[in-house]
Amino acid sequence: MMARRSQKDPSGVGLYPEWSWCWPVNRRILYNRASVNADGVPWNKDRPVIWWDGGKWKGDVPDGGWKPLSQAGTKKSFIMLPDGVASIFAAGMKEGPFPEHYEPLECPIEKNPLSGTKNNPVIKLFFADGGLEEDAFYSCDQRYPYVATTYRVTEHWQTGVMTRNTPWLNEMQPNMFVELSPELAKDKGIKNGEMCVVSSGRGKVDAVAIVTKRFRPFKVQGTTIHQVGLPWCYGWTTANSGDSANLLTPTIGDGNTMIPETKAFQVNIEKRG
Amino acid sequence: MKHKAFMIDTSRCIACRSCQVACKQWNKLPAEATVNSGSYENPPKLTAYLHNKIEFIETEENGEFKWLFLNKRCMHCSEAGCMKVCPSVGALYRTEDGLVAYNKDKCIGCNYCVNGCPFDVPRYDAQNKIAKCHGCFDRVENGLQPACVKACPTGTLLFGDRDQLIATAKTSGKPIYGETALSGLGAMYLLDNKPQDYNLAANPTIPTSIFLWKDVIKPLGILGFWGAVGVAMLHYVTVGPKQLEENGTEKGGGNHG
Numbered sequence: 001m002m003a004r005r006s007q008k009d010p011s012g013v014g015l016y017p018e019w020s021w022c023w024p025v026n027r028r029i030l031y032n033r034a035s036v037n038a039d040g041v042p043w044n045k046d047r048p049v050i051w052w053d054g055g056k057w058k059g060d061v062p063d064g065g066w067k068p069l070s071q072a073g074t075k076k077s078f079i080m081l082p083d084g085v086a087s088i089f090a091a092g093m094k095e096g097p098f099p100e101h102y103e104p105l106e107c108p109i110e111k112n113p114l115s116g117t118k119n120n121p122v123i124k125l126f127f128a129d130g131g132l133e134e135d136a137f138y139s140c141d142q143r144y145p146y147v148a149t150t151y152r153v154t155e156h157w158q159t160g161v162m163t164r165n166t167p168w169l170n171e172m173q174p175n176m177f178v179e180l181s182p183e184l185a186k187d188k189g190i191k192n193g194e195m196c197v198v199s200s201g202r203g204k205v206d207a208v209a210i211v212t213k214r215f216r217p218f219k220v221q222g223t224t225i226h227q228v229g230l231p232w233c234y235g236w237t238t239a240n241s242g243d244s245a246n247l248l249t250p251t252i253g254d255g256n257t258m259i260p261e262t263k264a265f266q267v268n269i270e271k272r273g
Numbered sequence: 274m275k276h277k278a279f280m281i282d283t284s285r286c287i288a289c290r291s292c293q294v295a296c297k298q299w300n301k302l303p304a305e306a307t308v309n310s311g312s313y314e315n316p317p318k319l320t321a322y323l324h325n326k327i328e329f330i331e332t333e334e335n336g337e338f339k340w341l342f343l344n345k346r347c348m349h350c351s352e353a354g355c356m357k358v359c360p361s362v363g364a365l366y367r368t369e370d371g372l373v374a375y376n377k378d379k380c381i382g383c384n385y386c387v388n389g390c391p392f393d394v395p396r397y398d399a400q401n402k403i404a405k406c407h408g409c410f411d412r413v414e415n416g417l418q419p420a421c422v423k424a425c426p427t428g429t430l431l432f433g434d435r436d437q438l439i440a441t442a443k444t445s446g447k448p449i450y451g452e453t454a455l456s457g458l459g460a461m462y463l464l465d466n467k468p469q470d471y472n473l474a475a476n477p478t479i480p481t482s483i484f485l486w487k488d489v490i491k492p493l494g495i496l497g498f499w500g501a502v503g504v505a506m507l508h509y510v511t512v513g514p515k516q517l518e519e520n521g522t523e524k525g526g527g528n529h530g
Contacts, residue, residue, distance in 0.1 A: 167304030193311030
C-alpha cells in the first residue's frame with residue numbers, strides 16, 4: 001500500500017485516491033452519488049466528486065455502483081438508510097431532533113433555569129435500577145459543592161494505559177492533577193503544586209493542585225460556583241502516576257448511546273492532610 | 274557563508290510538545306523521572322537529556338487570560354559565549370551551516386560554557402560532557418530538517434536559510450527577536466508579547482567577564498607567553514646559552530628564578 005503512494009489527484013478536488021486507503025473500497029466520500037443530479041451530472045460542475053460518463057462512473061469510487069436515478073434498476077444515494085434519502089433527524093432515536101438544555105444529574109442548582117424539566121427524561125439511571133454504591137449521585141449536596149469536569153491531556157491517549165507507560169510521554173505529564181481557580185484555592189488554603197484530595201459521592205483521588213486563571217468562578221443565578229478539572233488518563237498500572245478520575249465520575253448513560261455524564265458532576269476538594 | 278537558522282513563530286505554538294519528543298527520539302535521549310509541581314510544563318528546565326522544551330507562561334492581557342508558549346533551546350548565537358570561553362579546541366564548533374555543535378570526545382568538562390551562555394543553555398551529562406541542541410546538524414547536512422521542525426504540526430518551528438527566514442518573517446509585521454543580537458541569533462523568535470514576558474532578555478549580552486577573558490586577557494596572555502618565548506630566543510641568540518661553572522653553579526648566577 002505504501003509502495004503505491006502518490007499525490008495524484010485526478011479529480012482536482014483533493015480526493016488523492018492513492019494516498020493511504022479508505023476502508024472498505026477506497027471510496028473517499030460517503031453517499032457520493034448524492035453529489036450528482038438524476039442524469040449523473042455533478043451539481044457543482046467546478047468541483048465534481050463523481051460523474052456518469054455514458055456507461056460508468058468516473059471520479060471517486062461510487063458508493064454503490066447503481067446507475068443514475070433517471071435510469072431503470074437504480075437505487076437512491078443514501079444506501080445505508082432505510083428510505084435511501086438524507087435525514088434532518090434520525091428516526092428511532094430516543095432524543096431529538098432539536099437540542100434542549102437539561103441540567104446534569106449532579107448539579108449545584110435546584111432548578112433548570114431554562115425549562116420546567118430539570119434532567120433529561122431519557123437518561124439511563126443505574127441507581128434507579130437498584131445499582132451499586134458506586135452508582136450513587138448527590139445533587140445540590142453541601143458535601144460536594146464544586147462542579148467538576150474531566151478531560152484528556154495531549155500527552156496521553158484515553159485512559160493512558162499505553163501512553164503513560166511510554167517514558168518520553170510520562171516525563172511530560174507524570175501525575176494526576178486537579179486544576180482550580182486562584183479564588184477557590186484561596187478559599188480552601190491550597191497552594192500551587194500541593195497535594196489535594198478530590199472526592200465525590202462515589203470515590204476519591206489524590207491529585208496535585210494546579211492553580212490557574214484558566215479556571216474562573218461562575219456567577220450562576222447570583223451565586224458564585226466554582227469548577228475544578230481533572231484528567232482521566234492516570235491509573236494504578238503506572239507506578240506513582242496517581243488514580244483515575246473515573247473513580248469520581250457518575251455512571252449515567254445518555255438516552256441514545258449510553259455515553260456517561262463525565263463532563264459535569266459534583267465534588268469536594270481539600271488539601272491532603 | 275550562508276547561515277541556516279530557526280525561526281520560531283510563538284503565536285502558532287499549541288504546546289503539543291512534539292518537538293520535545295522528536296528531539297529525544299532522533300538524539301536517542303532517555304526519559305527522566307519528573308513530578309507535576311503545579312504546571313503542565315515538564316521537565317522544569319533544559320537538561321543534558323532535554324535539548325528543547327516548551328515553556329508554559331500564564332499572563333493576562335486587558336483582563337483576559339493569555340497562555341504564552343515558548344520553545345526554549347540553544348540560540349546558536351553568531352557571537353557565541355560558549356565558544357568564546359571553551360578552552361578545548363574543537364569541543365564546541367560552528368558547522369558549515371552556522372550552527373553551534375559540539376564534539377563530546379573533545380569536551381574536557383570544565384563547565385566554562387555554562388557561564389559563558391547568556392541563555393542558560395549548556396548542560397553536562399552523566400559523563401560530565403556538554404549536551405545541548407546542536408540543530409540536528411547530522412540531519413541538516415543530509416538535506417533534512419531538524420527533528421523538532423519535522424515534527425512540528427503547526428509551522429511554529431521553521432528552519433532554513435537565515436536571510437530568507439528573516440525576509441519572510443518581516444512580512445508579518447512583528448518584531449523579530451534575535452535578528453541582530455549577539456551578531457545574529459541562529460534561533461529567532463516572532464513574539465506576540467514583550468521579550469520580558471517570555472523571560473527573554475531584551476538585549477542579550479555575553480557577560481563582561483567573558484569578554485574581558487576572551488578578548489582582552491586571553492590574547493594578552495597569549496601575547497605574554499609568546500613574548501616571553503621571543504625574548505628568551507632573542508636572549509639566546511644575542512647572549513648565548515647559559516654556561517655552567519665547573520662546580521655546577523651558573524656563571525654570574527644568583528639573579529634568576
